[in-house]
Amino acid sequence: MQICKAGVTMDKLKSFLIKVLAFVGGSFVAGWLGVFIFSLVVLNMPVTVYPKPTENFYVEDYSGCLNEETERYIYEGAEQLEKDTGVQMVVVTVPNTHQDELENYSVHLANEWGIGNAKEDNGILLLIRTDKDKESVRLEIGKGMEGDIPDGKAGRILDDYAVAAKKAHQWNALAGDTFSAVVAEVYKIKGMECPKAIRTGQDWQDGKAETKGTFADANFPEEKKLGLTASENISRSFSNANKYFLWGTLVAAVILIFIIMAVVHEGIRNYDGRRRGYRSSGGSSGGHHGGGGSFGGGGASR
Template sequence: MRKIAVFALVVMLFSISCFAQPAATSEFFVNDFADVLNEETENQILAIGAQLQKDTTAQLVAVTVDTTDGQEINEYTLNLGRKWGVGQEDKNNGVVLLVAVEDREISIQVGYGLEGRLNDSKVGRILDNYAVPYLKDNNFSEGLENAYKALTSEIYAEYDIEMPENFDLPEALPEEDEDIDILSVIIFIIVLLVIFSGGRFLPFFHFGGFHGGGFGGGFRGGSSGGGFRGGGGSFGGGGASRGF
């Protein structure tokens, strides 16, 4: 009985965290709940997002909120992406770009299918180079639009599709500048030790099993009738955030 009560509590807390986020607007790709974006930026993001989905099936969603109400911004953004089902269910190719205006924080969370291209290091550089300098001056329109365009360029590069010229998108960041993934290096060293020790090195390691944090994306965007909505994509916690 006690286990059932604990399980019910966990489910309830998860449900609360999911439903704390607002429902997506019918425009889906741009959701300015904090009312800080000018009309030109909203129209530009909407046009780019619609074209990106048409060309690649990926979904890139920009969101502004006043505050996350005390919830850690990466967790908030992750839950929002799951609730809205950003990205396609069979490709998990969604990205959420979210600014919490009063909290002075910005987060980018990436679906499983794009984490290879948009790893944590690259996402952090996009925030540092394209968003934070403008957000510090309260220029939310330019900061969000710049970051959105930079992410769009990376997604087009991932699918090896030529970018539309009419959106003035920046070039994708070069792969050779990527920081080395420390976890990958550690795993590589362990594999080498096992190989060259004939397996004798293996018993000294006791692995407890690692499990990704992803959830199935069985949620749809909050719009009804016309407009855009999510395709049911999944997120696993890849991304980065910054304060400004």
């Protein structure tokens, strides 16, 4: 039996080479499959795209369900509220929340828009979701307002002014009355008299006034994906399979040949009785807008 350095047999060298080949080949296949699966699954996961506020800010009608009278009422009332109390309230309608739950969508949107003052965190968001069979409403309360409008109080406001209107798809009544109730509550908290123009129970003209093309209408962004569609990824992945395979095979072959030559050469030298050590070498490397308010999930949904 041929003996190599330190008692290593040629059989062991062969076994070692087989393991190296299996490792290189397996790594290449596993890596390619990993990239392929990643492109099919991860890159095609739907991603929620949140709308950007327009210059109107106080009222953004992405669902196109509010008439202009309601929009102007909210805009002017919110503008006056911020001027009088410093509290910033925004009303937003959306046709859906993409893949997000209402609560997650609401708190993310409120934080991204920075509703309220950064120092006092005194923002309030009224979010109305209008898609069929998933109609819902959320009152999101800024961190600095949670003590004044706790979850229970927020829920009661929605019960009194939003729930019935939501069931009837009376979006103007929902937005107008709920907004008015919250604004009146804020003035009360601040010890100030609420403007006479702010009142609930008005005729909000649901089903009567035009809701399309009004000043607060805005384009709602479509849901996005990180990469291509599944069919596009499959087609592209398989069309590039030969290229990946050839390059991977070439690299694996070069590495394997180098290892075989090095091991065989060293084995021959050791067999001839010339005991020499191995060396390794290495290298070195070297209009209106939010004021920055924050939200922590306080509020209520219905």
